[in-house]
Amino acid sequence: MIYVKIGLVGKTNTGKSTFFKAASLVDVEISNRIFTTIEANKGVTYVTTDCPCNELDVSCDPKNSKCRGGTRLIPVELIDVAGLVPGAHEGKGLGNKFLSDLMEAEGLIHILDLSGRTDSEGNPVKDHDPEEDIDFLYSEIDHWIKNLLKESWEEWEEEQKRGERELYENIHRKLTGLGITEREVKNSIEGGYDDILELASNIRKESKPIILAGNKVDLSNARDNYDRLKEDYDIIPICAEGELALRKADRDGLIEYIPGQDHFEIENEMKKDKKEALKFMKEEILDRYGSTGVQDALNRGVFDELNYIAVYPVESKSKYTNGEGDVLPDAYLLEKGSKAIDLAYAIHSDIGDSFKGAIDARSGEKLGKDSELSHGDVVEILT
Numbered sequence: 001m002i003y004v005k006i007g008l009v010g011k012t013n014t015g016k017s018t019f020f021k022a023a024s025l026v027d028v029e030i031s032n033r034i035f036t037t038i039e040a041n042k043g044v045t046y047v048t049t050d051c052p053c054n055e056l057d058v059s060c061d062p063k064n065s066k067c068r069g070g071t072r073l074i075p076v077e078l079i080d081v082a083g084l085v086p087g088a089h090e091g092k093g094l095g096n097k098f099l100s101d102l103m104e105a106e107g108l109i110h111i112l113d114l115s116g117r118t119d120s121e122g123n124p125v126k127d128h129d130p131e132e133d134i135d136f137l138y139s140e141i142d143h144w145i146k147n148l149l150k151e152s153w154e155e156w157e158e159e160q161k162r163g164e165r166e167l168y169e170n171i172h173r174k175l176t177g178l179g180i181t182e183r184e185v186k187n188s189i190e191g192g193y194d195d196i197l198e199l200a201s202n203i204r205k206e207s208k209p210i211i212l213a214g215n216k217v218d219l220s221n222a223r224d225n226y227d228r229l230k231e232d233y234d235i236i237p238i239c240a241e242g243e244l245a246l247r248k249a250d251r252d253g254l255i256e257y258i259p260g261q262d263h264f265e266i267e268n269e270m271k272k273d274k275k276e277a278l279k280f281m282k283e284e285i286l287d288r289y290g291s292t293g294v295q296d297a298l299n300r301g302v303f304d305e306l307n308y309i310a311v312y313p314v315e316s317k318s319k320y321t322n323g324e325g326d327v328l329p330d331a332y333l334l335e336k337g338s339k340a341i342d343l344a345y346a347i348h349s350d351i352g353d354s355f356k357g358a359i360d361a362r363s364g365e366k367l368g369k370d371s372e373l374s375h376g377d378v379v380e381i382l383t
């Protein structure tokens with residue numbers, strides 16, 4: 001199965017690796033130094049959605065995904081890279097060459113440090129305004145794309161003049177590997193531009209949705225900054241460190257915590273300091289913000305910005321099972337607008353090639369190859 005990829009981006013020391021570690025439980029280095037991460041970290045995390053097992057009143061046997069208490073966890077890939085600072089395209093900080101790792105991702109989460117304890121370059125300060133960190137990121141990504149386009153621009157113009165190859169084809173070829181489609185390139189050109197930088201910016205806007213996540217809301221100055229910035233920006237308040245603590249406590253059997261939930265249950269005896277920390281998490285993060293925001297940022301990226309839907313293929317429409325009798329075994333993320341035939345091909349090219357029709361397991365309705373699927377559909381493919 002090919003995973004949807006989400007990338008974490010932001011200034012140095014904002015908590016990208018803490019978010020990554022919380023979401024994936026992969027043990028990566030976190031520290032209160034600048035430029036801790038140098039090589040990209042890649043790992044598996046999950047987006048969550050209601051599992052149909054609840055509503056269909058069955059007990060499921062997930063194979064390619066997981067189910068916890070009626071919440072389906074569907075794998076996606078997460079990429080954590082080095083910190084980006086203003087002027088990175090001119091070589092400041094670690095530069096921006098590492099963006100090629102990040103730009104494989106279809107969507108990005110911009111992790112802001114709302115505590116204001118590092119300035120734009122990552123130096124420790126008392127009171128940096130995180131609002132200043134929002135726009136620079138777009139500009140750095142735009143310059144990075146611009147530089148890619150500039151390398152071959154004159155050649156492409158010649159080719160276009162000679163009628164050999166259209167500009168959009170050449171751009172698309174160059175940006176292959178960044179998951180940028182021909183349609184997105186065409187739209188970017190049609191949007192109009194005065195120079196290559198503006199075209200690069202159009203391409204970024206067309207192809208890479210960026211979610212703003214304001215981290216460290218456990219700190220009081222971060223909270224004040226969040227209250228101010230939320231008036232002007234669509235920003236998700238997050239506490240990556242808190243999510244990491246909750247997921248570790250869940251993994252270690254101390255609590256039962258399903259990612260993204262607004263509560264957890266204490267399962268086992270624990271030391272007093274752990275208990276205190278969890279009490280703080282409950283009162284200051286979960287009760288106040290509804291969740292730590294980490295899962296929310298991932299779900300919003302995949303379902304709302306990238307417009308994926310989750311569908312559940314089965315071989316028996318009445319028992320919701322595969323050939324081995326596993327109930328609701330697999331969840332597939334497909335782009336919104338996907339049809340029954342797309343699901344067949346996502347499972348296997350042989351299944352796509354021998355597609356004879358499909359059945360909506362809930363309604364029993366027959367679906368043709370062009371029938372559009374909806375989020376949560378349980379579908380039997382007929383071959």
Ligand SMILES: Nc1nc2c(ncn2[C@@H]2O[C@H](COP(=O)(O)OP(=O)(O)OP(=O)(O)O)[C@@H](O)[C@H]2O)c(=O)[nH]1
Pocket residue numbers: 011012013014015016017018019029030031032033034035036037038081082083084215216217218219238239240241242
């Ligand atoms: N208070 C608080 N601190 C946090 C939170 N998340 C991360 N931190 C701290 O912020 C510092 C930087 O965290 P990292 O995850 O290493 O940051 P990064 O963005 O990956 O940094 P670079 O790799 O240098 O770009 C560490 O001291 C973390 O413990 C949070 O939610 N609250």
Ligand SMILES: [Mg+2]
Pocket residue numbers: 016017018029036037080081082
């Ligand atoms: Mg890091």
